[in-house]
Structures are given as C-alpha cells and as structure tokens.
Amino acid sequence: xxxxLATTIKSTQGNYPIFVGNDFKKxxxxxxxxxxxxxxxxxxxxxxxxxxxxxxxxNEFEKNHIKCESLSMEISEKEKNLESCNSVYExxxxxxxxxxxxxxxxxxxxxxxxxGYISSTWLRGLNVIHYPTSLAAMVDASIGxxxxxxxxxxxxxxxxxKQPKMIAMDTQSxxxxxxxxxxxxxxxxxxxSFLFDKDLLLKFNTHNKNITKKEDPIFTEIIKRxxxxxxxxxxxxxxxxxxxxxxxxxxxxxxHSLEGLTxxxxxxxxxxxxxxxxxxxxxxxxxxLSTTDMTNNIISTLNLYGLPTKVPSNIxxxxxxxxxxxxxxxxxxxxxxxxLKEIGNPIIKDDVPESVVIDSIKQSI
Numbered sequence: 001x002x003x004x005l006a007t008t009i010k011s012t013q014g015n016y017p018i019f020v021g022n023d024f025k026k027x028x029x030x031x032x033x034x035x036x037x038x039x040x041x042x043x044x045x046x047x048x049x050x051x052x053x054x055x056x057x058x059n060e061f062e063k064n065h066i067k068c069e070s071l072s073m074e075i076s077e078k079e080k081n082l083e084s085c086n087s088v089y090e091x092x093x094x095x096x097x098x099x100x101x102x103x104x105x106x107x108x109x110x111x112x113x114x115x116g117y118i119s120s121t122w123l124r125g126l127n128v129i130h131y132p133t134s135l136a137a138m139v140d141a142s143i144g145x146x147x148x149x150x151x152x153x154x155x156x157x158x159x160x161x162k163q164p165k166m167i168a169m170d171t172q173s174x175x176x177x178x179x180x181x182x183x184x185x186x187x188x189x190x191x192x193s194f195l196f197d198k199d200l201l202l203k204f205n206t207h208n209k210n211i212t213k214k215e216d217p218i219f220t221e222i223i224k225r226x227x228x229x230x231x232x233x234x235x236x237x238x239x240x241x242x243x244x245x246x247x248x249x250x251x252x253x254x255x256h257s258l259e260g261l262t263x264x265x266x267x268x269x270x271x272x273x274x275x276x277x278x279x280x281x282x283x284x285x286x287x288x289l290s291t292t293d294m295t296n297n298i299i300s301t302l303n304l305y306g307l308p309t310k311v312p313s314n315i316x317x318x319x320x321x322x323x324x325x326x327x328x329x330x331x332x333x334x335x336x337x338x339x340l341k342e343i344g345n346p347i348i349k350d351d352v353p354e355s356v357v358i359d360s361i362k363q364s365i
C-alpha cells in the first residue's frame with residue numbers, strides 16, 4: 001500500500017494515512033485486515049454506489065475472513081439529519097456493534113459527514129474508515145475529521161470532530177461519476193489552489209482538458225496534491241481553533257446559505273461554493289483588497305470546469321444575506337469572512353460592512 005500513500009495526517013486522536021490509487025480494493029482489504037485485525041466490519045453505503053463499489057469491497061473483505069454487516073441507504077443533503085442517524089443507530093444496535101467495532105463509510109461527502117457523525121456518537125465513539133467515492137469527498141469532505149448533519153436552521157450545525165483510522169481513495173470510483181458531480185468536486189480542489197498553491201492553479205488552467213477527461217498521470221496528481229494541501233492544514237489546526245483551517249471555508253459562507261435557501265436540492269455543494277467564491281472575490285475587490293483581474297481569473301478558472309459563477313436570479317438577496325448569519329464561523333455576532341488579497345494570500349476579516357456584502361451579491365447575479 002505504500003505506493004498509494006498520499007500523506008499522513010497528524011491528529012490528537014491518532015495519526016492516520018490517506019491512500020490514493022486506482023482499482024486497489026484487494027490491497028485495501030488486505031491492509032485493513034493486517035493493520036486493524038478486524039473480525040466484523042459494519043459497512044454503511046450510499047445506495048447509489050452500493051452496486052458499483054460496496055459489493056466488490058464486501059467480496060474482498062470476506063476473502064480475507066472479515067465478516068461484513070452491510071447497510072445500503074439513500075443518502076443526500078435532504079436525508080442528512082438526526083432522523084436518518086436514528087435509523088442507523090437502530091441498525092447498529094440490532095447487528096451488535098460494540099465500542100471497539102469499525103464502521104466503513106462508502107459514498108460521497110454527505111456519506112462521510114453523516115457516517116462520521118454516527119461513529120462519533122454511537123456508544124460514545126466507534127472506529128471509522130472512509131472510502132470516499134466522489135471527487136468532492138476525496139479532496140475535501142472525508143479529510144480532517146469534521147462530521148455533521150443538517151438542522152432546520154442551517155447546514156452541519158450538529159456535528160463533532162471524529163478522525164478516521166484511515167482514508168482510502170480509489171480513483172476508479174470516479175469513472176462512473178456524472179460530469180456535474182465531478183465538476184462539483186473540482187470546485188473544492190480549485191479552492192485549494194486559489195488559497196495556497198499558484199502552481200496548482202496553473203495546472204488547472206493549462207491542463208484542464210486532460211484533467212476533465214480523467215487522463216493520468218495529471219488526473220491523479222491533481223487529486224493527490226489537493227489531498228496533501230488539506231491534510232497539511234488539518235495537521236496544524238485540527239479543531240479550527242487557529243487561523244489556518246478556517247481559511248478552507250473560502251466560498252462556503254455564501255455557499256452554505258445558497259444550499260439552505262434552495263433546500264439542498266437545486267445546487268450541488270461544489271456549485272454553491274463556486275458561486276460563493278465569486279461573491280467572496282467581489283467582496284475583496286469592493287474592499288480594495290484585491291483587483292478585478294483576480295476576480296476575473298477566479299471566474300474564468302471555474303468556468304473551465306463547468307461551474308456556475310452567478311447567484312441564481314430567483315434568489316432573494318436579503319434572505320441570502322440573513323442566512324449567512326447562521327454560519328458556524330460567526331463569532332460574537334460577526335461573520336469571519338475568508339477573502340483573498342491575491343491568489344495564494346488568504347485573509348480573514350470580521351468587519352465587512354453589510355452593504356458591501358449585499359452589493360457584492362448583487363454584482364454576482
């Protein structure tokens with residue numbers, strides 16, 4: 001498995017590896033058997049990927065004498081709530097999960113969010129391994145131990161930090177991903193380049209056709225680099241107590257607000273974040289922190305990957321703004337806006353005038 005090792009995250013809950021490879025289910029099952037000596041594995045899958053991913057994994061685990069209990073369920077932002085968690089708790093109870101048991105999540109970012117939260121709360125904490133199958137989950141949601149479910153007042157307002165024992169990413173999982181879902185994942189990876197890596201942004205712009213066609217080696221290299229960026233940030237700011245990890249929320253304040261106003265159905269997460277990054281760029285520009293050229297650079301890169309860059313015209317601007325006040329980054333009643341002075345130079349500001357935010361939203365319609 002060493003040839004697939006992308007990075008290792010350092011955590012107070014224990015360091016853990018992230019593997020990135022292509023068609024390595026056999027290697028994953030053998031590694032888990034040898035590393036953790038698991039007798040029974042509780043697999044929770046998004047029903048959309050159960051036939052293509054979970055069945056193959058189950059076969060490999062059972063070849064290695066790991067008994068599998070499998071639950072396939074519909075998992076989406078609309079179902080990512082406490083009611084869904086309760087149904088999984090019932091299943092874990094019925095199947096005899098114990099405090100030393102291991103859960104394996106198989107699915108996209110919504111799956112890793114919810115299953116991670118379940119693993120952090122049932123019996124005060126079970127072991128969890130993530131097997132993300134979407135690009136968004138690979139480069140963002142599965143990494144760093146943030147778990148959560150949605151509440152009626154906002155996204156991921158109920159959650160906990162729960163670090164997994166390992167993360168395994170098989171890029172073959174992305175072969176069947178629809179273009180729109182793949183593009184949604186690129187939003188998070190491109191975000192990493194805006195924030196921290198000009199060279200990565202250059203690759204996104206110059207190799208966009210190869211990347212969107214999933215051509216290796218550039219396809220896997222881009223994913224690995226994005227994974228490494230997030231892992232490095234998480235390792236130095238595990239619980240988002242400092243100024244490092246919060247920067248990863250670039251575009252998310254408006255993005256989460258958009259998702260909530262559209263009932264978590266009209267926009268995919270990455271699409272909402274893409275629009276949020278454009279609004280954030282306009283805020284920076286309107287505060288004279290950045291230039292129009294930077295905003296245009298951000299928009300043109302996102303457009304290369306089929307991502308939306310305009311706030312939907314049917315969105316109520318006042319509601320969109322008010323909804324940002326439910327954001328988890330609000331402290332002492334002030335929103336911590338993640339902004340860019342230039343590519344690779346993020347800052348955090350908690351004194352952005354409301355009028356500037358509203359004007360920036362209007363300019364993005």
